[in-house]
Amino acid sequence: MSETYLVNKLRDGSVLDHLRAGTALRALGALNLPPERTISVGIYLKSGRLERKDIIKIDSHQLTEEDAAKIALISPHATLSLIRNFKVVNKIELHPPLRFRGLIRCPNHACITRAESVRGSWLVMEREPVSVKCEYCDRTVPSDLFRFG
Amino acid sequence: MVSVSDFAGRDVITVNEFRRDExxxxxxxxxxFEQVTGTLLAGRVIATLFFEPSTRTRLSFESAVGRLGGSCVGFAEAGVSSQAKGESLADTVRVVEGYSDLLLLRHPLEGAARLAAEVAQIPVVNCGDGAHQHPTQTFVDLYTMQRECGRIDGLHVVFAGDLRYGRAVHSLVSVLTLFNAxxxxVSPQFLRLPEEQRRTLETLGVEYREMESLEASLPEADVLYMTRVQRERFTDPTEYDKFKDAYTLDMSVLQNARDSLAILHPLPRVQEIAREVDVHPHAAYFRQAHYGVAVRKALMALILGHADKVLA
Known part of the structure; x- marks a missing residue:
C-alpha cells in the first residue's frame, strides 16, 4: 500500500524537500520566518531518492538566499522550490559553499567573534555531514553544534 | 626561492601560514642578526598592545627594537588602555595604527590577532592570542633547537606538562611536522593535546606517541620541551590544584636521558623544573629566552623591509 501525505499543494510559498531524515526541526529553527504562516513538516517520510527524508512546506513566504545557505549546512543536497500560483518558479539543490561569512556563531566562548561586533568567517572542512572551521580561532565545529545567529 | 620581499609588510598571525623554506x-x-645593533629601525615606531601580562615576549621585542634604533609605544596591561573604558579592539587598532609602523598584539581572546590584521593597514604580529597561537615563540623555539642541537630535522622532541592549554605547544607541534620530527x-589525561591537533598529526602521518611517565619518555629524546600548568587557563581552581605538580624535572629524572638532551621551556616556570637543573650544560631555557631578541630583530627588520642591509 502506498503512503500518502495529507498536505495541500501550495499556491505560493517555499518547499524544502529531500532534507536528511531527522533534520527538519533543526532546519525550521534556523529559518527567519514571519509570524502566522502555515507550515507543514513531514519527518521520516519514505523517499525514492533517499531511504527516508524530511520535508517542510511554508505557505505564503519565499525563503531567502540566507535561509537556503543555512539549510545547505544542515542538510546538503536538500532542494528548495519556490512556488508562485501553484507553479514551481525556481528549484535548486543546496550545497554548502567552500567558505562563508556569518550565518552561525562560533561556539568557542574564548573566540574574538564572541566579544567584538564581527561576523564569523568559516571554512568548510567536511561537506557531508558538514563541519566548518572558524577562521579566527581555528575551532572546528560539526554541524550538530551549529548555532544560527 | 625565498627572499626578503616575501616578508615585507607581512602579518604574522599563525605559524601555519609559513612554509618550511620561509x-x-x-x-x-x-x-x-644575533650580533647586529645600530640604526636599522631608526625613525620606525613599533606599537606594543599587550592586553595580557607578558615578560619575555614584550621585553625581548622592546629590546630588539631598541638594539636596532627604533622606538616603542603601547601598554603592558589592558587596564591602562581604552579597553577599560569599553573601546573595542578594532577601534583601538584603528587608532594606534596611525601612531606606528608595526603592531605587536597580545590578547586573551583567540583570533584577536586575525581581527586586528583585517582592520589594520600596517602589519600585525600575533604575540599570543588566548590558548590559540604564539607564532614568534615557535620561531624562537625552533631557533633554540637549531642552535642547541645543530639541526631541527629528524629530532625526537618530548613535550611534557600542560599540552591542552599551552599555545606554545600547539604552535610548535604543528610546525615540527614540517621538519620530520x-x-x-607526556601529560595527564586531562591535559592531553587537544583532539583536533592529534587528528591533524594522524592525518599528516606524523609519528607520535602519548604517555604519562616523564622518566619513560626520555631515553631516546633529543629535546625535552617542558611547560607550566597555566593557572590562568583553568576555570575550576580545584582542577588546577590537581595537576599543577604533575611533573617535576630534577637531576634524578634526567638520569634517564642522554647527556646531550636539550631542555627547553617557554618560561615562566613554577616548580616543573627544579633549580638544580639550571646548571645542567644543556639546560637551554634561559638561552632560549635570550635567542628571542635575535629572532625578533630579524623578523621585524624583514617585515619593515630593512633586512637586506644585514643579510648576506
Missing amino acids: IVFLLDAAAQ RITL
Missing part, C-alpha cells in the same frame, strides 16, 4: 630563511636571518606527548 621558516628556514627566517632562522638563518636570525643567526645573522618524532614527537612524544
